[in-house]
Every structure is written in structure tokens, then in C-alpha cells.
Amino acid sequence: GESVGLHLPTLSVQEGDNSIINCAYSNSASDYFIWYKQESGKGPQFIIDIRSNMDKRQGQRVTVLLNKTVKHLSLQIAATQPGDSAVYFCAGASGSARQLTFGSGTQLTVLP
Amino acid sequence: KAGVTQTPRYLIKTRGQQVTLSCSPISGHRSVSWYQQTPGQGLQFLFEYFSETQRNKGNFPGRFSGRQFSNSRSEMNVSTLELGDSALYLCASSLYRETDTQYFGPGTRLTVL
Numbered sequence: 001g002e003s004v005g006l007h008l009p010t011l012s013v014q015e016g017d018n019s020i021i022n023c024a025y026s027n028s029a030s031d032y033f034i035w036y037k038q039e040s041g042k043g044p045q046f047i048i049d050i051r052s053n054m055d056k057r058q059g060q061r062v063t064v065l066l067n068k069t070v071k072h073l074s075l076q077i078a079a080t081q082p083g084d085s086a087v088y089f090c091a092g093a094s095g096s097a098r099q100l101t102f103g104s105g106t107q108l109t110v111l112p
Numbered sequence: 113k114a115g116v117t118q119t120p121r122y123l124i125k126t127r128g129q130q131v132t133l134s135c136s137p138i139s140g141h142r143s144v145s146w147y148q149q150t151p152g153q154g155l156q157f158l159f160e161y162f163s164e165t166q167r168n169k170g171n172f173p174g175r176f177s178g179r180q181f182s183n184s185r186s187e188m189n190v191s192t193l194e195l196g197d198s199a200l201y202l203c204a205s206s207l208y209r210e211t212d213t214q215y216f217g218p219g220t221r222l223t224v225l
Contacts, residue, residue, distance in 0.1 A: 034213070034214075036216070041218075042218055042219075043116070043204075043216035043218045043219050044202070044216045045216070046213055046215055049213060091155075099157035099168050099170055100145075100147075100155075100157060102154055102156075104154050105154065
């Protein structure tokens with residue numbers, strides 16, 4: 001089955017710096033990946049997604065990179081702000097499966 | 113457009129009781145998925161409903177069940193509650209295609225005593 005994990009449980013960055021959050025997955029058949037942000041007391045909030053036919057996708061201040069060769073994806077946040085402090089989850093799915101398999105999450109802390 | 117809403121936001125039950133949680137999807141969304149979030153296991157998929165039919169199911173015991181109504185609203189039920197069922201239960205809705213993005217509600221915090 002699918003296994004999705006994250007490299008670091010916590011990450012601290014200075015305000016204004018760029019953040020990189022990493023994620024690895026095990027299922028080569030995974031063809032859809034998504035990043036969510038979860039703030040305390042709230043449900044996960046969609047950030048950006050990417051399909052396996054792409055290597056890179058950009059949003060507002062965020063970029064997701066997918067390396068299918070090593071089964072790794074990353075979320076880059078430019079000019080990190082205090083409001084970016086949250087837990088970030090990557091999730092994956094394969095084929096027609098609607099269930100997302102989530103990683104364990106990375107707590108991002110933005111330092112003033 | 114209003115987001116996904118879940119009621120109630122907090123629940124306290126005792127072992128052996130049953131509980132029903134409700135989810136109203138984003139207007140126009142026809143697929144509803146349920147997830148359980150715990151500190152130890154993280155976010156785990158429970159099941160997904162589309163057009164009043166369960167389309168996918170995760171690895172949870174039969175005590176966990178759900179249904180979807182014709183207006184796409186969904187409920188999940190947990191019978192014979194156990195201490196380990198204490199968790200944040202999250203509902204996510206999406207349009208209808210399997211590749212559509214899932215948007216989450218705020219969750220229902222269930223505490224089993």
C-alpha cells in the first residue's frame with residue numbers, strides 16, 4: 001500500500017527566508033500529490049497539488065517539486081511569513097483511489 | 113461560497129455509547145470523504161461517499177459507518193465507542209471526479225471517557 005512520510009517533524013525558519021519541506025513516498029503507482037497546511041484548531045487547508053505528469057508546479061509564494069525517480073516531493077515557501085506557521089502535510093493517491101494517504105506532518109515555526 | 117461545515121464541533125461521550133457526526137459539503141460538491149486524525153496515527157482515511165453510495169473504504173472496523181443523503185450531506189456513525197476513538201474527525205468534500213481537490217472542514221473533536 002501507499003506510505004507517505006516526511007523528513008523532519010519540525011522546521012524553524014527566520015521570517016523572510018525561504019522554507020523547504022520535504023516528503024517521501026513509497027508507492028511508485030502514486031500519481032497525485034497534494035500539500036495541506038493545518039493551523040491549530042482548524043482542518044487542513046489546501047495549498048497546492050501536482051500530478052505525476054509534472055515535475056514542478058507554482059502557486060502564490062509556493063512551489064511543489066516532484067522527483068519520481070527517487071519518489072520525493074518538496075514544498076517551497078518563498079519569503080516565509082509568521083502566518084505560515086502551521087503543520088504541513090503531504091498526501092498521495094494512486095489511480096482511481098479517492099483516499100489520500102497522509103504523511104506525519106512537519107511543524108513549521110517562523111521566527112521573528 | 114461557504115466552506116465545509118461540520119457539527120458538532122466538540123463531543124464528549126463515554127465508552128460503549130454511539131455517536132453521529134454531520135458534514136455539509138461545499139455547495140455543488142457531490143463527494144464527501146471522512147478522515148480520523150490522532151496524534152499517534154495521524155490522518156487516516158475512513159470512507160468516501162458519492163451519490164449516496166460508499167465509493168471507497170479505509171481500514172477501520174465495522175463500528176465506523178456512514179451515509180450520504182440526496183443533498184450530498186453526510187453523516188458518520190461510531191457505535192460502541194472505545195477510548196481509542198478519541199480523535200478529530202474531519203470531513204472533506206470535492207466536486208465528483210476522482211481527481212478533484214478535497215477541501216476539509218474544521219472537524220469534530222470527539223473525546224471518549
